Amino acid sequence: MSECGSIPAWLLTGYLGAGKTTLLNRLLEIPSFKHKRLALLINEFGDIGVDGALVRTGEWSKFELNKGSLFCACIKADTVKTLRQIAFEVKPDAVIIEATGLSESSDLEALFESAALEGRLRTQANVCLVDASTFTRIAAFLPAATRQVQQADGILINKCDLVDQAELARLEAIISRINPAPIYQTSHCDVPSAWFEGLWHSCRCCGMSQSPPAGAVSVSIERVAPVDRAKFTSGVRTLGDKLLRLKGNIDFGDGSVMVELAGGRLTERPAASLSRAPTAFVAIGWDVDRQTLMSLLS
Amino acid sequence: MTGKERVLKAMRCEPVDRIPWVPFVGCHAGALLGMAADEYLKSSKHIIDGVNASIQRYDPDGIPVAFDLQVEAEILGCDLTWAQENPPAVSKHVLSQGVALEDLRVPRADQGRLKEFLDAARSLSSKHPDRAVYGLITGPFTLALHLLGTDIFLKMFDDEPYIHRLMAFCRDVAVTTAGYYLDAGCSIVAVVDPMTSQIGPDVFEQFVTPYALPVFESIRSRGAMGSFFVCGHAQQNLDVMCRCRPDNVCVDENIPLTVVKEICTKHRVSFGGNLQLTTVLLLGKPADAQKNAIECMDIGGQTGFILAPGCDLPYAVPPENLCAVTEIVQDEYKREIARTMSVTQAQQCGLDMREYGQADRVIVDIITLDSEACAPCQYMVEAVKKVAPEFEGLVEWREHKIKYRESLVFMNSLMVRNVPTICIDGIITFVSRIPARDELVAAIQKRIYDKVRTRIQRRRALVLVLGDGGEQCQKLQANVETAIAELGAEVEVRMVTDELEILRHGVSPRQTPVAVVAKYQVKSSRRVPETAIIKEWIKDVL
Incomplete structure (x- = not known):
């Protein structure tokens, strides 16, 4: 317990597969945690028990929540019950919470402040893992991915070995715009303990940013008539860094080709199959509205 | 439907x-x-x-x-x-x-x-x-x-x-x-x-x-x-x-x-x-x-x-x-009660009622939603209204409609949580239940007996003999002391000869010797009673 009597809680967020469990196992080895009495609260949407089983055994109390998104109203009762058990019965030195990629970290703060927990738990730091290879693909579809970054006290960009330097630089620029919190780039959650220990919590969901951060949007474009290559290329050039991803078939007049934009590079290869119109692709933009994205690419 | x-x-x-x-x-x-x-x-x-x-x-x-x-x-x-x-x-x-x-x-x-x-x-x-x-x-x-x-x-x-x-x-x-x-x-x-x-x-x-x-x-x-x-x-x-x-x-x-x-x-x-x-x-x-x-x-x-x-x-x-x-x-009626209760609880304020109910008369408070609008409230008020005259002025009853803020505060102060409720001298006696006539009379009578007993236990008296301290005064004081002794009562006797003090008692020094009997009763101690409560005490002595 800390000086003020509340138990510090570390929150790990990030999309499924970002490396939260690997990070958790690493954290269990760092001096801040190694000799402490810890309680671990683990939840992942769907793959129940998998993350829990991957956490190495040790001198800690482990709790698993087996239903949906942590902090969703459906699981709130279980979450409160488990947190109360941790706070009033286990009374560990610290708690580490591995949240699902679908959870809203601001809900946890609200829970900590609820009467049910009587102020026994407080957020020490909220760390968000970003998978360098998937973030720009999912951000347009899963707002929670962006919000988890927005509310973090420290952001670990993981799996950096899976993307090139240009894409990584672009990703870091995007993440910094969402949240100016400390960022650390790594490949296998290999983070120095000092970086982790140097994080402290500030409420980022209430007032740090006066305007919502730029967000990712997606458009799905389908057309039967061929696409003018020059206009398309010009559109891509105009969008520049605002075009994060593009993938699908485009018919430039000579039959469909598979076009993909990743890391700022546009590549073409033969179309694998034609399930829909000759031109059917998805594009993800950043800090651009859907209409502009649509009109520049179609 | x-x-x-x-x-x-x-x-x-x-x-x-x-x-x-x-x-x-x-x-x-x-x-x-x-x-x-x-x-x-x-x-x-x-x-x-x-x-x-x-x-x-x-x-x-x-x-x-x-x-x-x-x-x-x-x-x-x-x-x-x-x-x-x-x-x-x-x-x-x-x-x-x-x-x-x-x-x-x-x-x-x-x-x-x-x-x-x-x-x-x-x-x-x-x-x-x-x-x-x-x-x-x-x-x-x-x-x-x-x-x-x-x-x-x-x-x-x-x-x-x-x-x-x-x-x-x-x-x-x-x-x-x-x-x-x-x-x-x-x-x-x-x-x-x-x-x-x-x-x-x-x-x-x-x-x-x-x-x-x-x-x-x-x-x-x-x-x-x-x-x-x-x-x-x-x-x-x-x-x-x-x-x-x-x-x-x-x-x-x-x-x-x-x-x-x-x-x-x-x-x-x-x-x-x-x-x-x-x-x-x-x-x-x-x-x-x-x-x-x-x-x-x-x-x-x-x-x-x-x-x-x-x-x-x-x-x-x-x-x-x-x-x-x-x-x-x-039940719309219960909804109104719950709504009012939540307001009461939110207000979190109340009167200090620890001294409530020490007036000579027995106070019957009926906490209602509104006897004109709610049937159970009406029956409860009628029950009290009917028996009160039987006590010939010894019982005073009042309805507190909780649609008014002051009544809410009063209700909260008496820790009443249900409506309608009858409190006798501030004590919750009948909750959400219309008492039968005999039951209500018995409850009031019991309170009267309790009060009499308490009053006897707590009252003190003083007899003042006002005058110049001469022979007449001495004789009056002696008679008073004899009476107290014969009654076995604990009453203090004091001679007052100061003319200004005699005047303060509303009599002229020329009218002496005068006997003044003063009764004292401890009504509160170590706290400051609310004005509403003090008023009840004062009414007793007017």
Whole structure:
């Protein structure tokens, strides 16, 4: 317990597969945690028990929540019950919470402040893992991915070995715009303990940013008539860094080709199959509205 | 108006006699039967018994057959993990286990636990024709997430056509299972799609709207009604949800009901919700549940609103909390009391009543809502009014109508929690019960005897002999002392010769010798009594 009597809680967020469990196992080895009495609260949407089983055994109390998104109203009762058990019965030195990629970290703060927990738990730091290879693909579809970054006290960009330097630089620029919190780039959650220990919590969901951060949007474009290559290329050039991803078939007049934009590079290869119109692709933009994205690419 | 009529009318945004109440009893019914969720949700018999027990206890206008969004996914090949106090959760997503989407088939009515649920639906619909029995189906997007897992978000970019094929399959499952429930006699189908709260309106329109619309259309084509249930942070999607043309939208506590009302009203869609599941219904007390229900009802209003919890009720929700909601939904009088009580509690102020009731007369306070508007209050006031004259001025009675702030404060100060209540000299004596004449007389008499006894014990007296201290005065003092001695009383005798002090007693020095008897009674000590209380003491001596 800390000086003020509340138990510090570390929150790990990030999309499924970002490396939260690997990070958790690493954290269990760092001096801040190694000799402490810890309680671990683990939840992942769907793959129940998998993350829990991957956490190495040790001198800690482990709790698993087996239903949906942590902090969703459906699981709130279980979450409160488990947190109360941790706070009033286990009374560990610290708690580490591995949240699902679908959870809203601001809900946890609200829970900590609820009467049910009587102020026994407080957020020490909220760390968000970003998978360098998937973030720009999912951000347009899963707002929670962006919000988890927005509310973090420290952001670990993981799996950096899976993307090139240009894409990584672009990703870091995007993440910094969402949240100016400390960022650390790594490949296998290999983070120095000092970086982790140097994080402290500030409420980022209430007032740090006066305007919502730029967000990712997606458009799905389908057309039967061929696409003018020059206009398309010009559109891509105009969008520049605002075009994060593009993938699908485009018919430039000579039959469909598979076009993909990743890391700022546009590549073409033969179309694998034609399930829909000759031109059917998805594009993800950043800090651009859907209409502009649509009109520049179609 | 039956509960079913009430719910259906509310769904159609037509006027109702009162707001309908639909507790979403799922595995909580298992708790009522004393069995774990993993046993309860596997048998039609248990579900029938559980819902019957819920109906008996909570007297709802509508109720779901069961609340388990994993039934379809289980039949389609997803692994489940069971819990004792929760519905099961999907632990393995069938499409991430090497199974092809094309190999999945829409569940048949006789498959898996769906058969149990449909058997229960048939029995409950037939046994309770006066209640709206809801058939719950898994919404297309939530089912897609169950089947594929969170890879769905990656595939929206990587393989958009696949996601559309998956959603089309889930739509077919939803349309078919909705039909099964309608065949079984349900009048409402709730399309429960909580995972849509994870996406924004653009993605919703792209991947959900085309598949949710036909589900509601199919329900409507059968002459039934469809409700779109969603939980979580789904505020951004309310507009697009309404555009899917459900008859009703139901949300949980994560969305302010005022926002839901505004958006749904714009679309002429009825709405429901949003009692707080955990902090109030599970962890709170009956008074908290009533307060929350009143807040929802006040916002929801009389037209197009259904009072309901935002999601599946927690297994261990105390039944008395739900009964408390039923009480105030069905009884306007109790609702007014609960509303007033919550205001009283919020005010958190009161009078120091420790010295209350020490006047000579017995004070009978009747705390009412308003005897002119509430029958029990009227009878209670009449009962007191009738017996008071029998005590020939010894009893004073007053009605405190709690619609007035000062009466609320008074009620709070006396720790009164129910209305109507009779307090005799500040002591709660009859709660929500009209006493028989003899009973009331006996209670007042007992108080009179108590007061007499206390008064004798606490009173002190002083006899002042006013005069010049001469022979006459000496003789008077001697007689007084003899009288006190003969009575065996503890009374002090004091001679006052100062002319100014004699004048202060209202007599002239020329009128002496004068005897003044002064009675003292300790009315309060170590505290400052309220003015209202002091007034009562003063009235005694005037």
